[in-house]
Amino acid sequence: VPESSAGDLLAAARGGNRAALARLLSIIERGGDGARGVGRLTHGLGADAYTIGVTGSPGAGKSTLTSALIRAMRCTGDRVAALAIDPSSPFSGGAILGDRVRMGDHALDDGVFIRSMASRGHLGGLAVAAPEAVRVLTAAGFGWVVLETVGVGQVEVEVAGQSDTTVVVVTPGWGDAVQANKAGLMEVADVFVVNKADRPGADETARDLERMLDMVGDGGSGDGRWRPPVVRTTATTADGVDDAWRAIGDHRAHLEAGGGLDERRRRRAADEVTRLVAAGLMARARAATGGPRAAELAEAVARGATDPWSAADELLADA
Amino acid sequence: VPESSAGDLLAAARGGNRAALARLLSIIERGGDGARGVGRLTHGLGADAYTIGVTGSPGAGKSTLTSALIRAMRCTGDRVAALAIDPSSPFSGGAILGDRVRMGDHALDDGVFIRSMASRGHLGGLAVAAPEAVRVLTAAGFGWVVLETVGVGQVEVEVAGQSDTTVVVVTPGWGDAVQANKAGLMEVADVFVVNKADRPGADETARDLERMLDMVGDGGSGDGRWRPPVVRTTATTADGVDDAWRAIGDHRAHLEAGGGLDERRRRRAADEVTRLVAAGLMARARAATGGPRAAELAEAVARGATDPWSAADELLADA
Numbered sequence: 001v002p003e004s005s006a007g008d009l010l011a012a013a014r015g016g017n018r019a020a021l022a023r024l025l026s027i028i029e030r031g032g033d034g035a036r037g038v039g040r041l042t043h044g045l046g047a048d049a050y051t052i053g054v055t056g057s058p059g060a061g062k063s064t065l066t067s068a069l070i071r072a073m074r075c076t077g078d079r080v081a082a083l084a085i086d087p088s089s090p091f092s093g094g095a096i097l098g099d100r101v102r103m104g105d106h107a108l109d110d111g112v113f114i115r116s117m118a119s120r121g122h123l124g125g126l127a128v129a130a131p132e133a134v135r136v137l138t139a140a141g142f143g144w145v146v147l148e149t150v151g152v153g154q155v156e157v158e159v160a161g162q163s164d165t166t167v168v169v170v171t172p173g174w175g176d177a178v179q180a181n182k183a184g185l186m187e188v189a190d191v192f193v194v195n196k197a198d199r200p201g202a203d204e205t206a207r208d209l210e211r212m213l214d215m216v217g218d219g220g221s222g223d224g225r226w227r228p229p230v231v232r233t234t235a236t237t238a239d240g241v242d243d244a245w246r247a248i249g250d251h252r253a254h255l256e257a258g259g260g261l262d263e264r265r266r267r268r269a270a271d272e273v274t275r276l277v278a279a280g281l282m283a284r285a286r287a288a289t290g291g292p293r294a295a296e297l298a299e300a301v302a303r304g305a306t307d308p309w310s311a312a313d314e315l316l317a318d319a
Numbered sequence: 320v321p322e323s324s325a326g327d328l329l330a331a332a333r334g335g336n337r338a339a340l341a342r343l344l345s346i347i348e349r350g351g352d353g354a355r356g357v358g359r360l361t362h363g364l365g366a367d368a369y370t371i372g373v374t375g376s377p378g379a380g381k382s383t384l385t386s387a388l389i390r391a392m393r394c395t396g397d398r399v400a401a402l403a404i405d406p407s408s409p410f411s412g413g414a415i416l417g418d419r420v421r422m423g424d425h426a427l428d429d430g431v432f433i434r435s436m437a438s439r440g441h442l443g444g445l446a447v448a449a450p451e452a453v454r455v456l457t458a459a460g461f462g463w464v465v466l467e468t469v470g471v472g473q474v475e476v477e478v479a480g481q482s483d484t485t486v487v488v489v490t491p492g493w494g495d496a497v498q499a500n501k502a503g504l505m506e507v508a509d510v511f512v513v514n515k516a517d518r519p520g521a522d523e524t525a526r527d528l529e530r531m532l533d534m535v536g537d538g539g540s541g542d543g544r545w546r547p548p549v550v551r552t553t554a555t556t557a558d559g560v561d562d563a564w565r566a567i568g569d570h571r572a573h574l575e576a577g578g579g580l581d582e583r584r585r586r587r588a589a590d591e592v593t594r595l596v597a598a599g600l601m602a603r604a605r606a607a608t609g610g611p612r613a614a615e616l617a618e619a620v621a622r623g624a625t626d627p628w629s630a631a632d633e634l635l636a637d638a
Contacts, residue, residue: 039626039628040628042626043620043623043624043625044623045623048623131627262621265621266617267617269617269618269620270613270620272627273608273613273627273631273634274604277607277635278604279631280631280632280635280638281601281603281604281638282600284600294589298586298588299585299588301362301588301589301591301592302581302584305362305363307358307359308358308591308592308595309359310359311595312592312595312596316599319596
């Protein structure tokens, strides 16, 4: 896809053409030069969308909660986009099913755009693709972008952590998972939601989370630091969704008041540039070690005719 | 440690000085310029040692089996070195305990050298350090080097797979672990040992492994390809250890007859050079994204004044 045609698609998407928007997101998803072409066009267009990450274990009810939150977001008058991101299983039926369910809820609302993005298998692909996608959606005028990921792997947690507000969804009896994922999820969570709170054990789970927050944080919000609130919801009946929405709003206000939003976005931009630099260097490494000279040097190392450090230095000189 | 002193240590180690050998291995373990200095000195010294990887889940009896195999190796007249490699837990009591137990078995034998190597926390550290250590041991005249690792993580399996012959140790009832680790371990195994074969379930485990080999391999050894034999041992009583030793010998003969040993060592050398190139590029990436210009560019990306691709390109130009 040449840049001119990406430009046409972008103009159409900014004019409200949903098919053009979907095509742009597909280009980003595929990566490579196409994504790069789109990426070069979208910076500085539109007011920054506010991004909300929703993550948690499979079956925690993330999609249902997201759908309910979209309704609340729409009450602000802004348009809403939701990306269901599924890095680990490229062809997961789960993500597609989730899409359909939520599509049904908002099918008649032109102000809502929902899409799955899957990894095409290239390393770190979605960590690079997600911010590009957010930038396209910003350019297309969406005021809210939800990034929904399964919070099980490093990449998933990383993607969720790229949001302005990250919501970690747990269910009653989540104790073991809390132990297992503690480090990664405690770090990215701005709001905890105990979903399916009509089930037994919801109070204990909320208490466990508070205790964990006591242990990691020092002092709570009294010193100006944000302590993630723990909210109980039953997304299927919309019980408690207002509380979750209020907690998100509180976090946004906290970030905006203290300069934390700018700081967060600056850090995210730095991470994004670092990722692209790393990807560029990785391409150089592949080129440097894939050629005939690299094979000769490996042969020489295997024979003991040279040492691996000198071989690496020679390849690095041209990389 | 300047190179001259590394040279002195190497000369002493080649003369049979065990303390000098231990110091060289510590230098390699620490990495950095010291390791590089040693690495530049050791290529092409001594006839290549034959390396045997021993890997498997914790508690599979790897250390006891290794100790029993060392006795068999010593019958060839060659000296034997064993490195117990523990990448995941830098200060694991397990490795140290294993050391002591085996040390006791061979404490009076000057032809046996046993040592633990632990990760000092730098990424891919042991995958880089292990072949350097093997080269030092080769230079010091050891004919056999055993690399013992816990086969649970990617790095561990990678290190074990850097051997001429890789022995994967399982225990009866290992079914679940087989499922979990199948991909990585099936790929690196040249010999399977079902240890603790006096326990119930040993036959079933051996059958499971054979079935897995039926599924992954196509045809067995009839077409000149190696099919890993499955051997039953009880290392504590030395039952079956002769069979394991014979299987290792068969694999070595197979490799040497078919040119596979040279091919394997060439591939290993290529991997080693690639790892050093990657480490060099990673250092460049850190330098490129750690400076003030990188911070300015991140700020510009966050403001929407430039796009992340252009920012990355500028940093890559100097990397």
